[in-house]
Amino acid sequence: MIALDANASTAAWLHGLLEYLGIAVGMALYRRALQADATATPGAGSLLAPGRFAVMVGLLAGAALGNKAVYLVERPDVATAWLAGQLAPLGQSIVGGLLGGLIGVELAKAWTGQKASTGDAMVLPLAVGLIIGRVGCFLAGLHDDTYGLPTVPPWGLDQGDGVARHPVALYEMAFVALLAAALQHRRASLARVAGLRFKLFLAAYLLWRLLVDGLKPVPVAYPLGWSGIQWTCALALLLYLPWVWRAWRQPTAALPNKEFA
Numbered sequence: 001m002i003a004l005d006a007n008a009s010t011a012a013w014l015h016g017l018l019e020y021l022g023i024a025v026g027m028a029l030y031r032r033a034l035q036a037d038a039t040a041t042p043g044a045g046s047l048l049a050p051g052r053f054a055v056m057v058g059l060l061a062g063a064a065l066g067n068k069a070v071y072l073v074e075r076p077d078v079a080t081a082w083l084a085g086q087l088a089p090l091g092q093s094i095v096g097g098l099l100g101g102l103i104g105v106e107l108a109k110a111w112t113g114q115k116a117s118t119g120d121a122m123v124l125p126l127a128v129g130l131i132i133g134r135v136g137c138f139l140a141g142l143h144d145d146t147y148g149l150p151t152v153p154p155w156g157l158d159q160g161d162g163v164a165r166h167p168v169a170l171y172e173m174a175f176v177a178l179l180a181a182a183l184q185h186r187r188a189s190l191a192r193v194a195g196l197r198f199k200l201f202l203a204a205y206l207l208w209r210l211l212v213d214g215l216k217p218v219p220v221a222y223p224l225g226w227s228g229i230q231w232t233c234a235l236a237l238l239l240y241l242p243w244v245w246r247a248w249r250q251p252t253a254a255l256p257n258k259e260f261a
Contacts, residue, residue, distance in 0.1 A: 014136055014139050014140065015136040015137065015139065015140040015143075015144060016136070017136070018132055018133060018135050018136030018139070019132075019133045019136050021132055022128070022129035022130065022131070022132035022133040022136075023129060023133075025125075025128055025129060025132060026125035026126060026128055026129030027125065028125075029124055029125040029128055030121060030122060030125040033121040033122075033124065033125065034052075034121055054108045054109075054111065054112045055105055055108050055109060055112075055114070055118055057104075057108060058104035058105045058106075058107055058108025058109075058111075059101045059104050059105050059108075060101075060104070061104050062100040062101045062102070062103050062104020062105065062107070063097040063098070063100050063101035063104065064097075064100070065100050065104075066093075066096040066097055066098075066099050066100015066101065066103065066104075067092045067093055067094075067096045067097040067100060068090065068092060068093075068096070069096055069100065070093040070095055070096025070099070070100075070228070070229065070232050071090070071091045071092050071093040071096060073096075073228035073229070073231075073232060074093060074219065074220070074227055074228035074229050074232075075091070075219055075220060075228070076220055076228070077219070077220060078090065078091075091145060093229060094130065094133070095206070095209055095229050095232055095233060095236075096232070098126075098202060098205070099232070099236055102202070105118060105119075116194065117194040117195030117198070118195075119195050119197070119198025119199070119202075120191075120194060120195060120196075120197045120198050122198060123180065123183055123184075123197050123198055123201045124180060124184065126201070127176050127177070127179070127180035127201070128180075130172070130173075130176050131173045131176055131177060134146075134169045134170075134172050134173045134176075135169075135173070137169040138167065138169035138170060138173075141159035141160050142159050142160045142161060145216075145219065146168060146169055146216065147159055147165055147168070147169075147216070147217075148165040148166025148167060148168040148215050148216055149165060149166055149215050149216060149217060150163050150164060150165055150166075151164055151165060151166045151215075152164065155167065166215045166216075168212055168215050168216055171212060171215075172208070172212065175208055175212075176205070179201065179204050179205070179208075180201070183197050183200060183201055192250075192251065193247050193248075193250045193251075195247060196247045196248065196250075199240075199243060199244045199247050200244065200248075202240070203237065203240060203241060203244045206233045206236050206237050206240070207233070207237060209229060209230070209233045210230050210233040210234055210237070213226075213227055213229055213230050213233075214226075214230070
């Protein structure tokens with residue numbers, strides 16, 4: 001059994017550093033993807049191109065709000081503490097960031113009259129950012145809320161309390177890497193419908209979190225013993241899968257503006 005440990009201050013520093021590194025690398029990859037897909041239109045590869053700036057604002061604002069909102073669904077005890085005037089630590093949720101970002105982008109597109117899909121260019125940046133962020137979760141060990149339940153197989157890791165636990169952060173890193181690689185391998189065929197690659201990525205990730213979070217301690221149990229994040233994933237899948245299915249069944253997608261495809 002491999003043993004890992006870190007003091008709280010070191011864990012928090014490493015975790016935060018790697019989360020911000022993941023965001024920075026993801027944004028750099030997104031910008032490069034936009035430049036690679038840009039047409040001959042001047043400025044088309046810029047994040048400040050007409051229409052794209054509003055989408056980026058919607059993405060960042062939605063992700064920031066969703067990040068905290070779903071964390072408070074996961075930890076209603078923290079929400080209660082804040083309402084009582086107690087300054088409890090306020091964490092964040094990747095699921096909330098993804099869903100909030102999606103809602104923010106769609107609202108921005110509706111406000112600016114855009115109809116073209118904007119998600120495919122985000123798949124690789126999101127995958128890389130998630131993997132880097134999960135390195136921080138893994139190194140944080142028990143000082144992060146993402147550690148796993150006790151397990152007996154030889155791959156169980158002691159994250160500081162002498163108990164072999166599921167290394168769920170490593171599981172997720174492997175899953176996201178394989179998912180991104182599979183979608184990249186099928187990129188040409190999936191390009192028949194703009195946005196399909198992103199829809200498949202998000203749906204697969206939500207399903208993954210619904211399942212893998214069953215290997216984590218549940219801070220506050222909801223019906224069926226599920227965590228708030230599991231219920232968020234289940235409800236999001238219920239609403240989102242019809243859109244994924246409709247895109248999958250669509251033979252082609254001739255968009256007026258392929259810049260955001």
